[in-house]
Each structure stands twice: as structure tokens, then as C-alpha cells.
Amino acid sequence: MCIINRVKTNQCCGCSACVNICPKQCLELKEDKEGFLQVRLSKHNCIECGLCEKVCPVLNTKEEKELEIEAFAVKNTEESQRKNSSSGGVFIALANQVIEEGGVVCGAKFDKDFHLIHDFAQTKEELKPLMGSKYLQSDMKDCYKKVKNYLLQERLVLFVGTPCQVMGLKLYLRKDYNNLLAIEVVCHGVPSPLVWEKYLEEVCKRKKISLNEIENISFRNKDKSWRVFNLKIEGKDKTILKESLHDNLYMRGFLQNLFLRQSCHNCPAKNFNSMADISLADYWSIDRFHPEIDDNKGVSAMILYNKK
Ligand SMILES: Cc1cc2nc3c(=O)[nH]c(=O)nc-3n(C[C@H](O)[C@H](O)[C@H](O)COP(=O)(O)OP(=O)(O)OC[C@H]3O[C@@H](n4cnc5c(N)ncnc54)[C@H](O)[C@@H]3O)c2cc1C
Ligand code: SF4
Ligand code: SF4
Ligand code: SF4
Structure with missing residues (x-):
């Protein structure tokens, strides 16, 4: 059955995994009246293959499970990099390493009209626009397809996104790739x-x-x-x-959560459902737990889920 009949508008998180996987290109994302991208049928040639349902975060949530995790408080030692990052500057440290190893980095940046899109960087210069949290939802376009192409070319790929975007990517790929590092930014919702x-x-x-x-x-x-x-x-x-x-x-x-996407109030990627390798967050309470580290210039909380 086609996804349109199974996922309600207030559940869809706009990740675009279904649009990226559809072999007949019969799905598209269109803005709703609040500007959020919602999935629509673009052509009536669905062959009922069911792939869209297999990759949808809303239809593939799992029971909460016990995980072995390691957690760190992290500060990038390059002061200028930390200053231009939202918290401790972990993203740019990892991204630089990936570029040095010949890899590609996929994250969120503004286009010329200040709409947020996901895009790729292959040089350190191209990383700059990807830095920093942007408080709105990014348009994934065909990035999942491109990530898969890079993975098949055996390039190292660093993907950063909200937990639902990481979950959409992981479900789209349908297998674990050793050359993919998927980072989720801890997210309480995206505004309109x-x-x-x-x-x-x-x-x-x-x-x-x-x-x-x-x-x-x-x-x-x-x-x-x-x-x-x-x-x-x-x-x-x-x-x-x-x-x-x-x-x-x-x-x-x-x-104050006045104009978040409706799906964020019942997030499909919560409870470690995203399958990310790393979670990054602002370590806001660092002054209470490790005052010796705190300098009010930013510390990240970094959670690792596997050996990658
Ligand atoms: C919408 C949103 C809500 C957040 N809410 C919280 C929260 O409630 N609590 C908390 O502790 N942390 C939250 N964060 C995460 C936090 O602000 C930092 O992004 C994170 O700690 C990483 O910081 P950094 O200094 O390592 O790197 P930064 O340089 O800040 O890297 C941020 C990374 O996130 C990507 N990114 C930026 N904006 C978006 C976006 N809109 N969608 C997808 N990817 C994006 C960038 O491409 C970059 O790779 C949120 C982030 C976002 C984007
Ligand atoms: S069932 Fe298959 S053909 Fe139909 S919309 Fe979903 S992915 Fe496309
Ligand atoms: S795959 Fe993503 S965009 Fe498609 S219906 Fe599910 S949540 Fe919405
Ligand atoms: S809270 Fe964040 S991860 Fe969850 S649906 Fe909203 S944007 Fe996606």
C-alpha cells in the first residue's frame, strides 16, 4: 500500500526517505500552509511495491531498548572553531578529519534565499556554511541517494542531521555501512x-x-x-x-514551542530509534557537574553508541 494512506499529516516528519526510495517517482514533498514539507502523490503510477513504507520512520519505530553507551563532555581545542560552533565544536573537528581522509560531509546550510537545505562539502572551505545550529527544518532533497552513491564508491561519509533525518537515512540504506558515520543533533523540534x-x-x-x-x-x-x-x-x-x-x-x-512541526510533539526518532552512531547536544549543566571545564564558551555532550 502507498504511504500516503498510512502516515497522517501530523505524523510525517518530512524526512523524504519515501520520496528518495520510490522507484516510480510518484511521491514528492510540497509545502503545507505553515511551510513544512509534506509528502504528496505526484503521479498516479504507484505499483504498490511497499518500499516507501519500509523506509518511513513513522512506520518503523521500535520498543525502547537498553543500550551500552559512552558519554563525554567535549571542547574543541581550536578556539576559533569552537567560537563559530553552537556548543563545543565537535562537528567541525570530526568533519575536518573526514575531509583529510578524502571523505565527504553532508549537513545543513542556507541557500542564497536563507532557506535551509542539506548539502555536501568536499573541502574544508565548504564545511564553513555547514557549521552551527539553524533553527528551522532543512530540505533533504535527494541527499539520501547521493549518500548511498558515495558509500558505494567507498568514500568515507559523515552525515549530520536531526534524529528523524538520520533515521530516514538509515532506513533508506537498509544496511550498515562501515564507511558511514551518522551523527544526530539532539533536537526538541524544528520551527515552521x-x-x-x-x-x-x-x-x-x-x-x-x-x-x-x-x-x-x-x-x-x-x-x-x-x-x-x-x-x-x-x-x-x-x-x-x-x-x-x-x-x-x-x-x-x-x-516556547509555539510553531514547531506537529510530528515533533510525538517524535518517531526518540528513545534511540534513529540508529545514529553519535548524538551531539549542548552540555548546558556542565557548570554543575564539571565546573573546572566550564568557561562559558561552549561544551558539547557527546554520546557514542558503537566502536565506529
Ligand atoms: C533544530 C535543532 C534543535 C536542537 N535542539 C537541541 C536541544 O534541545 N538540546 C540540545 O542539547 N541540543 C540541541 N541541538 C544541538 C546543538 O545545538 C548543537 O547543534 C550540537 O550540540 C552540536 O554542536 P557543535 O558545536 O558540535 O557543532 P555545530 O557546528 O553547531 O554543528 C551543528 C551540526 O548540525 C547540523 N545542523 C544545523 N542545523 C540543522 C538543522 N536544522 N537540521 C539538521 N541539521 C542541522 C549542521 O550541519 C552541523 O553539522 C539542536 C540542534 C538543532 C539543529
Ligand atoms: S508503493 Fe512503491 S511505487 Fe508506490 S509510492 Fe510507495 S515506493 Fe512508490
Ligand atoms: S518517509 Fe519521511 S517524508 Fe515519507 S511519509 Fe514517512 S516521515 Fe513522511
Ligand atoms: S523532534 Fe526533531 S527528530 Fe523529532 S520529528 Fe521533530 S525534527 Fe525530527
């Missing part, structure tokens, strides 16, 4: 891309600028501190906006 678009429109109107004058956006600017971070929007030679998480309207709405 339409709210983000409207927010940016409002900033441009208020600051009397056009969107193409914006050069860079950081959701986790650490100029003041790691804990009280800023949302910072920069133009070519100037700061257009810099507001702390407590003052910024977009961040306040996000942190």
Missing part, C-alpha cells in the same frame, strides 16, 4: 519555515534593507556568552541585528 520567511521579511522591512544585503545569519552567536547567545544577522560590513535569545522574537517563539 514559513514563520522564518515572514520573520526575515519583517527584519528587512524594519531595517530598510533587501534580503540580498544579508551575508550571514548565526542563531548561536557567542560574542557575549555561550549561555546567553544572540541571533546575529550580518551585512557586508555591518551588523544588521543582534538580539539575545531572551529578547529575539523568533527565538522566544521557538524556545
